[in-house]
Amino acid sequence: MRASLKDLENAVNQVKLLKKDPGNEVKLKLYALYKQATEGPCNMPKPGVFDLINKAKWEAWNALGSLPEETARQNYVDLVSSLSSSSESSSQVKPGADKEHAGYGTLVVTSEDGITKIMLNRPTRKNAISTQMYQEIILALKAASQDDSAITVLTGNGDFYCSGNDLTNVTDTPLGGIEEKAKNSTNLLRDFVASFIDFPKPLIAVVNGPAVGIAVTLLGLFDIVYASDRATFHTPFSHLGLSPEGCSSYTFPKIMGPTKATEMLTFGKKLTAREACAQGLVTEVFPDATFQKEVWTRLTAYAKLPSNVLRISKQVIRNREKEKLHSVNVEESSIIQGRFLSEESMNAVMNFLSKRAKL
Numbered sequence: 001m002r003a004s005l006k007d008l009e010n011a012v013n014q015v016k017l018l019k020k021d022p023g024n025e026v027k028l029k030l031y032a033l034y035k036q037a038t039e040g041p042c043n044m045p046k047p048g049v050f051d052l053i054n055k056a057k058w059e060a061w062n063a064l065g066s067l068p069e070e071t072a073r074q075n076y077v078d079l080v081s082s083l084s085s086s087s088e089s090s091s092q093v094k095p096g097a098d099k100e101h102a103g104y105g106t107l108v109v110t111s112e113d114g115i116t117k118i119m120l121n122r123p124t125r126k127n128a129i130s131t132q133m134y135q136e137i138i139l140a141l142k143a144a145s146q147d148d149s150a151i152t153v154l155t156g157n158g159d160f161y162c163s164g165n166d167l168t169n170v171t172d173t174p175l176g177g178i179e180e181k182a183k184n185s186t187n188l189l190r191d192f193v194a195s196f197i198d199f200p201k202p203l204i205a206v207v208n209g210p211a212v213g214i215a216v217t218l219l220g221l222f223d224i225v226y227a228s229d230r231a232t233f234h235t236p237f238s239h240l241g242l243s244p245e246g247c248s249s250y251t252f253p254k255i256m257g258p259t260k261a262t263e264m265l266t267f268g269k270k271l272t273a274r275e276a277c278a279q280g281l282v283t284e285v286f287p288d289a290t291f292q293k294e295v296w297t298r299l300t301a302y303a304k305l306p307s308n309v310l311r312i313s314k315q316v317i318r319n320r321e322k323e324k325l326h327s328v329n330v331e332e333s334s335i336i337q338g339r340f341l342s343e344e345s346m347n348a349v350m351n352f353l354s355k356r357a358k359l
């Protein structure tokens with residue numbers, strides 16, 4: 001569901017609980033989005049030049065033009081959610097004063113104690129990966145590969161780790177039509193997966209809840225996967241008319257054997273966290289109640305190890321596979337490009353969009 005009036009009300013209350021003052025610019029943005037969400041486009045006369053505060057408020061609201069009320073409501077809720085995450089009012093955030101990296105709209109990226117944490121931050125969409133999020137993850141991984149952190153963590157905000165590819169990505173078809181859309185998506189997918197293959201330091205998935213599609217397949221490219229016992233692992237590619245990606249056609253048979261891989265990747269069998277652990281996709285499962293505490297305590301200790309040697313060990317373990325993984329990625333991407341254009345895939349996406357199917 002898009003953000004409801006109740007979500008808006010909850011978000012307004014959440015603002016009052018923020019531990020960190022978000023600053024005037026953000027407060028003006030919140031004011032403007034709230035007015036737009038509740039009253040529609042700016043309907044006040046412009047205040048006089050000396051009424052500085054009301055003039056700034058008017059300008060922020062007026063700048064939203066004819067933004068639909070529903071979109072303003074969603075943007076308000078998303079903005080508050082990102083503020084709550086960064087001000088650490090959420091149990092998802094590890095303790096301490098994180099240094100937050102600015103400039104991301106769909107992620108919260110922080111560095112502290114030798115750990116760079118990339119948190120998917122679209123909780124109202126179950127952290128589905130939008131086109132913007134794909135691009136931002138590529139950028140965040142690039143930055144993390146060059147910063148002075150010892151390890152990098154990917155996790156999700158809210159009750160899901162990630163619901164996979166955002167199925168509404170298909171709706172912004174370019175002028176060149178669906179063929180061009182399929183080509184653009186394929187190129188983005190290939191570059192996105194390549195940024196995981198090439199990541200030079202230990203990359204750890206903190207799977208805080210259910211994971212779907214590409215969020216699952218990528219796990220084969222991580223160095224450690226910790227999961228809450230609430231997490232599930234589901235790759236419904238055939239239901240969507242799609243073929244495996246994220247190098248899973250290579251990593252999954254290696255990790256769990258070809259028959260278990262086929263059950264997951266071809267037949268869409270959903271695994272519990274414990275099953276995924278028994279099959280080697282997950283390193284360790286923790287009770288949800290203590291998940292964050294146990295995992296961050298462990299990772300904070302790991303990140304104290306000398307960072308150069310962590311990088312070298314990762315490369316010794318992974319580098320001989322790199323070339324193979326890149327060629328698998330290229331091959332999988334070219335196969336899925338054809339699938340994007342297939343009737344089976346288009347029907348499945350349309351079914352989802354028209355709410356006829358829930359996977």
Ligand SMILES: CCCCCC/C=C/C(=O)SCCNC(=O)CCNC(=O)[C@H](O)C(C)(C)COP(=O)(O)OP(=O)(O)OC[C@H]1O[C@@H](n2cnc3c(N)ncnc32)[C@H](O)[C@@H]1OP(=O)(O)O
Nearest residue numbers: 001002125126128163164165166167168185189213214359
């Ligand atoms: C560059 C392109 C690369 C393409 C790579 C190939 C594809 C890879 C994949 O990842 S395939 C897998 C795609 N994901 C899915 O099929 C999941 C679809 N979602 C669901 O089945 C369910 O939403 C759920 C099981 C994830 C969660 O169910 P539930 O707990 O009941 O929550 P809601 O369904 O009410 O979800 C809340 C809200 O979020 C929207 N949403 C959730 N997931 C997605 C998604 N993947 N794409 C778009 N939107 C999503 C959901 O629709 C709800 O919004 P709404 O109420 O409809 O407004």
